[in-house]
Amino acid sequence: MRRTQTGLLILRLGLAAVFLWFGFSQLLDGIHWVGLVPEWAVNLVHLPPAMIVLGNGLFEVVLGGLLAIGFWVRISALLLGLHLALITVDIGLSAIGVRDFGLVAATIALALLGKGKNGASEREE
Amino acid sequence: MAPRGDFFKCSCDILKEMKNRILSIVIGIILIIGIGGLVFWQKNAGFILPPADIPTVEPGTNTPTPAPTPASVPAPTPVPTPTPAPAPAPAPAPVPPPPPPSGITSAQVAAHNSRQSCWSTINGNVYDLTSWIPQHPGCEQNILRICGIDGSSAYNGQHGGSRKIAAILYGFKMGVAAQ
Numbered sequence: 001m002r003r004t005q006t007g008l009l010i011l012r013l014g015l016a017a018v019f020l021w022f023g024f025s026q027l028l029d030g031i032h033w034v035g036l037v038p039e040w041a042v043n044l045v046h047l048p049p050a051m052i053v054l055g056n057g058l059f060e061v062v063l064g065g066l067l068a069i070g071f072w073v074r075i076s077a078l079l080l081g082l083h084l085a086l087i088t089v090d091i092g093l094s095a096i097g098v099r100d101f102g103l104v105a106a107t108i109a110l111a112l113l114g115k116g117k118n119g120a121s122e123r124e125e
Numbered sequence: 126m127a128p129r130g131d132f133f134k135c136s137c138d139i140l141k142e143m144k145n146r147i148l149s150i151v152i153g154i155i156l157i158i159g160i161g162g163l164v165f166w167q168k169n170a171g172f173i174l175p176p177a178d179i180p181t182v183e184p185g186t187n188t189p190t191p192a193p194t195p196a197s198v199p200a201p202t203p204v205p206t207p208t209p210a211p212a213p214a215p216a217p218a219p220v221p222p223p224p225p226p227s228g229i230t231s232a233q234v235a236a237h238n239s240r241q242s243c244w245s246t247i248n249g250n251v252y253d254l255t256s257w258i259p260q261h262p263g264c265e266q267n268i269l270r271i272c273g274i275d276g277s278s279a280y281n282g283q284h285g286g287s288r289k290i291a292a293i294l295y296g297f298k299m300g301v302a303a304q
Contacts, residue, residue, distance in 0.1 A: 013152070017160055024164040032256070035293040061157075069153030070146075 008116040012067055015107055019064030019080055026057030033057075038090050059083070073115035081107035228303035231275070238273020244299070245276040252297040 026033050030053040037049035045052060060083075066076040085104045091097040229244075229251040237244035243255045258268045263283075271279050284290040 020160040024161045028164055029168045032296050035296045065157050068156040070149040
């Protein structure tokens with residue numbers, strides 16, 4: 001039981017670190033991410049790619065932060081997993097795509113498992 | 126009436142839960158600040174000031190070379206039939222120097238051929254690939270190999286036709302290569 005909790009904690013914090021890193025990177029150094037914004041996203045939201053990068057970065061920082069503190073873990077993990085799944089499909093079958101697929105799987109697993117007993121949320125997940 | 130032991134047991138559980146919650150929040154905040162600081166530090170550590178030798182196209186500031194002053198000619202000795210001094214040949218029109226090349230020259234690109242500063246010319250444009258070296262999904266050597274030279278053939282051979290890669294590359298553009 002203790003190992004399960006420890007495993008869940010490592011999974012949650014590890015994924016949080018990943019999303020926080022990418023989120024902060026987009027917020028602080030967005031110029032290098034502008035080229036990665038797909039055209040369909042620009043056509044969908046009708047915003048300049050730079051704003052999409054900032055919005056995406058904020059989204060990942062906020063939800064990554066919620067994962068980090070263990071609050072609303074399931075919903076955060078689910079949203080991040082779906083978001084990353086979209087990115088993975090867009091990237092396609094490449095080294096980065098395969099790695100992101102692994103992250104998607106881990107994030108969805110966290111969404112299903114919940115935070116265990118180590119989070120800040122009152123409800124036992 | 127519930128036994129007193131159950132009351133203390135509940136209090137302990139509540140305290141334990143609160144302690145876990147607070148610990149979780151503290152760890153989460155440390156992680157957020159740590160990752161944010163790491164990204165910030167990485168960004169600033171890898172920041173490269175724009176080199177001062179990027180040519181700027183300035184309007185011609187050449188001043189024409191002044192016409193040479195005629196050398197002083199001593200007064201001719203008086204002769205009965207003074208012959209007029211031959212008219213000095215007109216000074217040739219000054220040839221304006223060629224305009225500075227617009228764009229980044231290959232010599233300037235060649236000067237940035239290391240991991241610390243890596244420029245490459247690709248399809249007529251010059252890119253600063255220094256920060257891309259550790260991020261390149263293929264190995265770093267593929268980028269280091271084209272530092273300081275025209276990497277068009279290597280790039281086109283590997284990524285030619287990929288709009289996505291072209292969009293990524295665009296983020297590193299510094300200017301146009303001089304013709």
